[in-house]
Amino acid sequence: MAAKNMSIAKALNESLRKALDTDPKVLIMGEDVGKLGGVFRITDGLHKDFGEGRVIDTPLAESGIVGTAIGLALRGYRPVVEIQFDGFVFPAYDQIVTQLAKMYARALGKIKLPVVVRIPYGGGIGAVEHHSESPEALFAHVAGLKVVSPSNASDAYWMMQQAIQSDDPVIFFEPKRRYWDKGEVDTDAIPHPLHKAKVAREGSDLTLAAYGPMVKVCLEAAAAAADEGKSLEVVDLRSMSPIDFDTVQTSVEKTRRLVVVHEAPVFLGTGAEIAARITERSFYHLEAPVLRVGGYHVPYPPARLEDEYLPGLDRVLDAVDRSLAY
Amino acid sequence: MAAKNMSIAKALNESLRKALDTDPKVLIMGEDVGKLGGVFRITDGLHKDFGEGRVIDTPLAESGIVGTAIGLALRGYRPVVEIQFDGFVFPAYDQIVTQLAKMYARALGKIKLPVVVRIPYGGGIGAVEHHSESPEALFAHVAGLKVVSPSNASDAYWMMQQAIQSDDPVIFFEPKRRYWDKGEVDTDAIPHPLHKAKVAREGSDLTLAAYGPMVKVCLEAAAAAADEGKSLEVVDLRSMSPIDFDTVQTSVEKTRRLVVVHEAPVFLGTGAEIAARITERSFYHLEAPVLRVGGYHVPYPPARLEDEYLPGLDRVLDAVDRSLAY
């Protein structure tokens, strides 16, 4: 089958459909994932085609959703759980951190926990409180979890396939404001490894590292910088646990400068870890400290302020300038 | 009243007693905090002296404890909540992150949330699963919270006083394996500001930064290093949100080397933020990358392995040597 042009939302939908079709053990669970197809329509049509035994509208209780998904996984199922919005994952946080993340180690590997937790995340859609957050660091810090986020339709399709096929729990952050961005998806391709970063654009003066919704901003920044004669390399991290430091290191040892960009607050965000580790790995290569662009240390602001809060082209280019000034 | 020698546990107990005595709005809440005095006896005797209207044994439900504490705070009370062990704070995580941390901003400052959440944390006591974790980064990353941890009896006394007096929610991490370590407490002293770090030992060759249970390890490491002719400065951070970067920076610009030590996993631990920010602030002063010593990225291991897992003298000195080798 040739490559098809589709949105990230559609790619996720196709990927879930493929998984349901291929493996009878795959289940979709969550609030409103059935007839409605989810509030973002990611599960659109799946309830109709696979029935309510496979696509399960759950009670409104996130701890219950993840907790029963764990039980279903113990029975041999492969649940793909939808959390409706980033800010609503916290009632399930206990089950994720104390059970999902730790049960495999508790059992010394004698059971498997193939549960995918899908979380539409990030801002930029003008939503009310709790609908625009980026809590990925709160999962990446926790041992026993894997945390990923695609930035484009092809990765959305393939990373979802890989997450579902993984025998480990995977927290799958979906860049909600990019759901309708389109791209080529080749459903016959050989996929890039799930936890490997990709160089999304080559450059020589400075590396921008990002994931999910910020990859697009970084690519735009690189294009704008190119007009000014600056050559920026963009690394799409794709995985926040583990982070593919090798790819970042290779890039940084070429460009000698690194700016990390994410929507989550800078303080203790994934950028902190990347800055710390790359500085350790490439201490003598860096011409400037690793700079970080991200959210501020304030509760996610009301929608009318989110453009000021979220890293955009200007703030990324400002950091690029500051880095290049060293 | 002159200074008294007492354990951290006793200092906390005295501080809570003082708060109950001084301010009728102060309440103690938690599982087994009443007659039993808490599993660590931090609230010992308080139920007897202040009655069950002030020292409240709650149902076994952490979300309920924090959620009702929020309601009591809205009614004008100042609840001091005990979470029995680090690993049991997660059922309350949603109330802490989505409500306690955000309600002040939600109300544009028109209400106050003077709630203290006490969490005995860290390992080293040979306990079973969930009883030895260090989840402070999971709170420090969240805007709207303040996060502190004392390392000695005097700070335990005073920081608890300050946390209770603060009109903001404070997550108060108590170094459980140090509960019985003694020190001088001057209950008439003028306390050090709650969110300011302290230089616990002066030195000139390298800075060790730590908090809570690891301060003692760092002081021991500094003593051992002194025997080898190395002069280490030890900074007791005391606050993980906000972090007093100024004090660390001053120290680092003197010693030019920094090692951060905590029990929590290194990956996305508070050390990551300190490394990133100090590297940015003091880029031209650092002779070596900031090194970090902490837990590994594995679920906290069974007790018989915790000595290998936890940073101890040897691992700190190893990092010191590696830093000095640059």
Added chain:
Amino acid sequence: MTVESTAATRKPRRSSKRAGAAKTPQASEPQLVQLLTPEGERIEHPEYEVDLTPEELRGLYRDMVLTRRFDAEATALQRQGELGLWASLLGQEAAQIGSGRALRDDDYVFPTYREHGVAWCRGVDPTNLLGMFRGVNHGGWDPNSNNFHLYTIVIGSQTLHATGYAMGIVKDGADSAVVAYFGDGASSQGDVAEAFTFSAVYNAPVVFFCQNNQWAISEPTEKQMRVPLYQRAQGFGFPGVRVDGNDVLACLAVTKSALERARRGEGPTLVEAYTYRMGAHTTSDDPTKYRTDDERQAWEAKDPIQRLKTYLEKQKIADEAFFTGLETESEALGKRVREAVRAMPDPDAMAMFENTHADGHALVDEERAQFAAYQASFADSAEEGN
């Protein structure tokens, strides 16, 4: 690729039986407390009674009409792009006005995000409710000026805050009470069960008022419960009652009685107001994806406003002048809300650094300063450009 082609859909031996069993108890609906039939007839109830003056009856009607008008205006403002979102209470006016008017000034309310009618009863300026839906704040009103807490979006959380607040009332020796609002979907959240436990154990003066509007976004109540919700209270040790949520008189009577019970020191009550969400979940929702129009039409016959109007007319409690006067008042309210929203300024960007902590936070201060400098750099370069 159909449902038959996959293994997990092989008919489980007992699946149909199980599914059947799950639905049976829900099928026969229990008695509701009702004082005013859908046809506008006043009936008696052995336990609950209201005795209202004509003026009070007209007042309830006015409250419902104005609330609906405000709600309709907000929906329109969302369509015009003035609001980012709106959660309509259409159909739930009786539940909200009935319970809201049962309150005393010193009682306290913990709402969800849909209690616009209760807010109205508390005297909260309706335009205050719109800030968060416009995106200029997350609520921002002072909960203590009307004893009406901020809207809470995370489902169920507020039931614990209400319980804690009620525990505080006991400590203070006061005899006021608290009402915690929540939805049928929310009843599944662990927090709500914990609130039931805490309030029972501490005998807290709180009324749990569930508006069972039959839907949690696209999920009907069968996805949340197997038996009627009001029955849940008993297992926690306090009474539960189901009331006709489209009957403003019954909602008033039942809530008043529960509040009085709370004041007497007898602890919590669960009130399940059986009603219907006539509109979409919010303006972002498309109910045609999951429910039929028939259902909605059946419920339109039970409209809470129409039934009181019929009663007022039949009993000659309100005349033509009252109704036309109210229409004028409605339009004026609509206009006032429209103008207030359109005039609502965007907050200054610096505002996001304010009100994060009562006692300040060094990192926020640092970021505020950096942000200000960054903002200023544009002004500078704009000037340079001159």
Added chain:
Amino acid sequence: MTVESTAATRKPRRSSKRAGAAKTPQASEPQLVQLLTPEGERIEHPEYEVDLTPEELRGLYRDMVLTRRFDAEATALQRQGELGLWASLLGQEAAQIGSGRALRDDDYVFPTYREHGVAWCRGVDPTNLLGMFRGVNHGGWDPNSNNFHLYTIVIGSQTLHATGYAMGIVKDGADSAVVAYFGDGASSQGDVAEAFTFSAVYNAPVVFFCQNNQWAISEPTEKQMRVPLYQRAQGFGFPGVRVDGNDVLACLAVTKSALERARRGEGPTLVEAYTYRMGAHTTSDDPTKYRTDDERQAWEAKDPIQRLKTYLEKQKIADEAFFTGLETESEALGKRVREAVRAMPDPDAMAMFENTHADGHALVDEERAQFAAYQASFADSAEEGN
């Protein structure tokens, strides 16, 4: 500084009344299902019956005796420093053996941390249970080899796992069932309520088996509930029953009946086994801080083992030879456990990097390598020192 000197202890107007109201319903305890009285007399129950052979009856007795022996040995091993902690089941043998022996091989159990007797019934080697208390692992047995899940320490969590597992059974079209154990304290956790909701809505074949041992560490049941727990089930749409938790026959009968109901596709049941924690919460606990010895003594008269012994003796179902044989077997078990624990090696330090992920994790691999190199550096310097 006494209780009188503080403002919040000024007598709240209604505090005494409120407190009184909260306790009344708990005071009169409801009927228990009982088939064997504390005096060892067999009685009939209109709904529940067991018909056991003498061998089966002796088997139940043997199970209880050996479980108690194992438990005592573990307590002793903790005192000797061989275990870091032990959570004794002393007093709860009948609840655990009765329910455990009601199970079929293909049923599945989700325990807390105290179900040593249930583990015994499932055929789990008792020494397997000791690893986590010794601190050499966090459980580590294969849950699927005996359909006995790992011990879960975070209170209430496992009730959701049990429910999910039971939902899977329905999907598979199997007719096995699941038992989720939990304590009286756990009943307050939101997760348990959510498990009730999910199991009711999906009609999952799960039996919620609460051992109400009267205490959650230092808190008596009044701190968790206002009315007897078994009543909670009804409000979620499934039956609840209280059984004498010190009567092994009644526990067997009631659990069997609940399991059969689950198999028939009729959904969940809540069983509240009314029993008593005769020992400390764990070896770290000091119950003298919060309860009187009288209470314990009163419960000793209801000892689950003694009452079956009396019955066996009176009915001449077991003779002296049986009892002395069992004593020998007990001692042998104690010895085997003691020796196994003492021989239990500490895990290799590298083990902490194993079994964190089925598919590996680059950071763990990196840290494993660093740790190995770090460990090796000591060996190197030790060699250098040679």
